[in-house]
Amino acid sequence: MVVKGLVVLFLVSASFSGVAAELVGRATVTDGDTLTVAKQRIRLWGIDAPESAQQCTGKEGRTWPCGRRSAAALDGYLLEKTVRCQPKDTDRYGRVVAECFVQGASVNRWMVRSGWAVAYRQYATAFIADEADARQHQRNLWQGPFQMPADYRRSKRDQAARHAPVATQPAPGGCQIKGNISRQGKKIYHVPGQRDYARTSIDLSRGERMFCSPADAVRAGWQPAKR
Numbered sequence: 001m002v003v004k005g006l007v008v009l010f011l012v013s014a015s016f017s018g019v020a021a022e023l024v025g026r027a028t029v030t031d032g033d034t035l036t037v038a039k040q041r042i043r044l045w046g047i048d049a050p051e052s053a054q055q056c057t058g059k060e061g062r063t064w065p066c067g068r069r070s071a072a073a074l075d076g077y078l079l080e081k082t083v084r085c086q087p088k089d090t091d092r093y094g095r096v097v098a099e100c101f102v103q104g105a106s107v108n109r110w111m112v113r114s115g116w117a118v119a120y121r122q123y124a125t126a127f128i129a130d131e132a133d134a135r136q137h138q139r140n141l142w143q144g145p146f147q148m149p150a151d152y153r154r155s156k157r158d159q160a161a162r163h164a165p166v167a168t169q170p171a172p173g174g175c176q177i178k179g180n181i182s183r184q185g186k187k188i189y190h191v192p193g194q195r196d197y198a199r200t201s202i203d204l205s206r207g208e209r210m211f212c213s214p215a216d217a218v219r220a221g222w223q224p225a226k227r
Contacts, residue, residue, distance in 0.1 A: 023085040023096070027078045032070030032117055034095070035078070037085050043095040044108045045088050046124030048149045049074075049117040051156075056146035059138075066141055070116040073140075077110060078102065092182055093226045115139030118148060161218040175212040178202055179222050189217040190225045 023038040032049025035042050049070045050056065056066035085098040100107040111117040112127040115134035118141070119127040135142045147155070178190045178200045189211060190197045202208045211217040214224065 022087070023098070024082065026081070027083045027100075029071055029075040029078065031067065032074055032111065035074070035083075035100070037083050037100070040085075041095045042085055042100065043091055043093075043097050044111065044117075045097045045099050046120055046126050047108050047112050047117040048120040049111065050141065050146070050149050051152055054147070054149065054152050056141055057144035059143050061144070066146060069140070070111075073114065073116045074107075074111060078107070083107065092184070092186055092188065113139075115141050115143075117141075120150075122150070157218070157223065161215070175210045177211040177214065177217055179209045179211055179217055179220070181206055181208050187220075187222040188225050189214070189222040194225055196225060 023040050023042070025038045028036040030036065030041075031052050033044045033047050035044070050067040052067045052071065054065075054067035055063040058064050081102045083100050083102055085096070085100040087096045087098045089097040091097050108117075109127055109130055112119055113130040113134055115137075119125070119131040121128065134140070176192050178197065180188050180190060180200050180202065182188060190200050191214065202210060209220075211220070211222070217224075
């Protein structure tokens with residue numbers, strides 16, 4: 001398939017894990033750990049980059065837009081290059097989780113070693129040494145104090161929950177928000193009209209439950225489904 005003069009290849013092969021085949025093409029960057037290749041949205045495996053709105057602190061104590069700079073660094077690194085992504089999994093948002101390469105070098109590793117992302121220890125340990133090297137040399141994120149991306153996201157969720165309006169008592173049987181628990185133990189709630197709402201079933205014996213409002217779900221520790 002030719003798109004704007006660029007040849008985008010799908011290398012289709014059998015996969016015993018059920019994960020998508022290798023994806024090859026030019027990349028479009030969303031943020032420091034998310035990109036699109038061959039029309040597939042990809043979450044870079046084993047790394048965590050600052051959120052788009054996140055600010056960090058420089059050597060002189062001044063804040064700087066580390067989230068936007070991280071995305072810009074990734075975009076510049078991949079510019080005009082063919083990217084090969086080797087899928088490892090699919091996340092709860094339907095994105096392919098993959099390690100990507102340009103000219104045989106790992107993009108994931110480059111982001112961590114350059115100090116534009118951190119090793120995502122919750123899911124992989126492959127890039128811990130690269131993070132230590134970036135920290136030692138105070139590259140980019142490590143030039144001053146900053147909040148780990150996962151902690152930043154958690155603080156934003158907690159802040160949203162604190163400021164969520166208190167729900168009024170609905171009529172009996174009116175609680176329609178489904179609080180689902182994934183196989184990985186993630187607590188995700190679905191509201192009517194979302195893509196997975198109709199096919200999401202609730203098993204009370206597993207701790208799943210119905211909520212009457214998004215605020216109730218957030219206060220109970222559930223996160224909103226993205227779609």
